[in-house]
Amino acid sequence: MTRVLIVDDQDLIRLGLRTLMENEDGLEFAGEAADGLAAVTAARELQPDVVLMDVRMPGIDGIEATRRIVADPACERAKIIVLTTFELDEYVFDALRYGASGFLLKDTKPDELVRAIHLVAAGGALLSPSVTRRVISEFTGQPSRAAKPHPQLDSLTQREREIVALVGEGLTNDEIAERLVVSPATARTHVSRAMIKLGARDRAQLVVFAYQSGLV
Known part of the structure; x- marks a missing residue:
């Protein structure tokens, strides 16, 4: 319940x-x-x-x-x-x-x-991919929101940074897999590892971290 x-x-x-x-x-x-x-x-x-x-x-x-x-x-x-x-x-x-x-x-x-x-x-x-894209588009145009890199950003591998950036763009795991030419399972694994390293409660926060860190 x-x-x-x-x-x-x-x-x-x-x-x-x-x-x-x-x-x-x-x-x-x-x-x-x-x-x-x-x-x-x-x-x-x-x-x-x-x-x-x-x-x-x-x-x-x-x-x-x-x-x-x-x-x-x-x-x-x-x-x-x-x-x-x-x-x-x-x-x-x-x-x-x-x-x-x-x-x-x-x-x-x-x-x-x-x-x-x-x-x-x-x-x-x-937070659907389409909504993610609109939210990011709306707020990246606001100059008052300067990038503030996440303190654990350096703990991410280059591939994980790339994955977080794609999540920030609103891509689903399947879309990320297609973009990077990897399996959906591999994409999910990278997303999960990035969330753990950044302490993200869920995918929505990962989108926020991507934007705040200037990855988007």
Whole structure:
């Protein structure tokens, strides 16, 4: 059973999401919060598997709440899905940088939301290649975001650096394998090793590291 914490400052949205959680097999409503500070407290006390996190809220916003939850050892198992009104919300990249496993639009269909929750709970990253490309394209054009190489970047082999760069471009493992003329299994192995060396929680964070380190 996947336990879900709902965080949104709008009563109607929380009610709708709660109703969905309570009527969906395999999902359990763990609790709710109406602002960022309450979300951090709830995540610590309720120990949810997945947090549906709104971005714009009173007090601390969803980005800061995400950062605090991910950094809290007591919330180690919590995976965060950021809910946003716009696909290229200005906060999306920061959410991924702070450890969110992906993001969804608020008008996502219920069945797609349910699938996303199960995917993230199982350790997957909710960041499709097409969305990755758009996010990177949006933020690489912002001069205020200077490259900050990951401290473990030098631990990567040349091939692993190349792999991380391709992940950052939004390529799937199969596309990476085709680009480098290697087997999909070999591509997956390189991606996994790079994630371990860089301490990436999931593929979404690997994309962020690729961008921050100037590999993209």
